[in-house]
Amino acid sequence: MPVSAISEIPQRRTSDRVARVAAVGDIHCGEEDRGAFRDQLTRVNDDADVLVLCGDLTRRGLPAEFRTVVGELADVKTPIAVVLGNHDHESGQASEGEAILRDRGIHVLSGDPFHLSEQVGLVGTKGFMGGFGRAALTSFGEAETKAFVNATLEEVQRLEMGLRRLATPVRIAVLHYAPIAGTVAGEPEVIYPFLGCDRLAEPLDRYDATVVFHGHAHTGAFEGRTAGGVPVYNVSLPVLRKIGLPTLYYVHEVELQSAGRALGKALERR
Numbered sequence: 001m002p003v004s005a006i007s008e009i010p011q012r013r014t015s016d017r018v019a020r021v022a023a024v025g026d027i028h029c030g031e032e033d034r035g036a037f038r039d040q041l042t043r044v045n046d047d048a049d050v051l052v053l054c055g056d057l058t059r060r061g062l063p064a065e066f067r068t069v070v071g072e073l074a075d076v077k078t079p080i081a082v083v084l085g086n087h088d089h090e091s092g093q094a095s096e097g098e099a100i101l102r103d104r105g106i107h108v109l110s111g112d113p114f115h116l117s118e119q120v121g122l123v124g125t126k127g128f129m130g131g132f133g134r135a136a137l138t139s140f141g142e143a144e145t146k147a148f149v150n151a152t153l154e155e156v157q158r159l160e161m162g163l164r165r166l167a168t169p170v171r172i173a174v175l176h177y178a179p180i181a182g183t184v185a186g187e188p189e190v191i192y193p194f195l196g197c198d199r200l201a202e203p204l205d206r207y208d209a210t211v212v213f214h215g216h217a218h219t220g221a222f223e224g225r226t227a228g229g230v231p232v233y234n235v236s237l238p239v240l241r242k243i244g245l246p247t248l249y250y251v252h253e254v255e256l257q258s259a260g261r262a263l264g265k266a267l268e269r270r
Ligand SMILES: [Fe+2]
Pocket: 026, 028, 056, 085, 087, 216, 218
């Protein structure tokens, strides 16, 4: 979709024809940000059927920051699904953070599918780094290198298992790290390996994800596609600001009928 068309997306009420997904990452909420996002986030009640937060909800992953995030979401009635980002792990209290989010009724995605409806399902995980294409790090040499690559492969497997268990025609994938190089384009090339890894794209293609949202690449590109053609959106808040989006989140519409046909084709191929 051309960038100029984004602000023209019609803000329709839920219909049986279209599912609307609002997505944003990297709000990096600190305790001092209390009230900074609340009004903008509350607008999602009219704009979408589900709100997806693609990690780096907080600055340092402190429980007080997670509580601030929950406060910013206090008026959101739309179902919310999140993955954590690297910033949310910084203080080593991610489990406590997840519990704070879950207490609010937020779906913390970590491999398990979340069935929003009979038509729409989500699966997500943080993902990890490692690089892209022929430059991707391989599991060779020191134990430390193997442990690093293994951390990526565990995330790939988590994503794959979640997608396999999703039974809905609309199959939304949520990551923090980028699954393709296309949406990190614009970042300094020397840091590409720290922004994501295209091993994450393999299950997206194999299990016919409908659309993928990620964050983390603050100065990357807004949209791209996997090798198999799955649309990928980098919804990092600085990127959404850069493309001039009027809302705090990007709203993506998925046609439910075409998604049903896509699932039929996917099932035939298995
Ligand atoms: Fe970030």
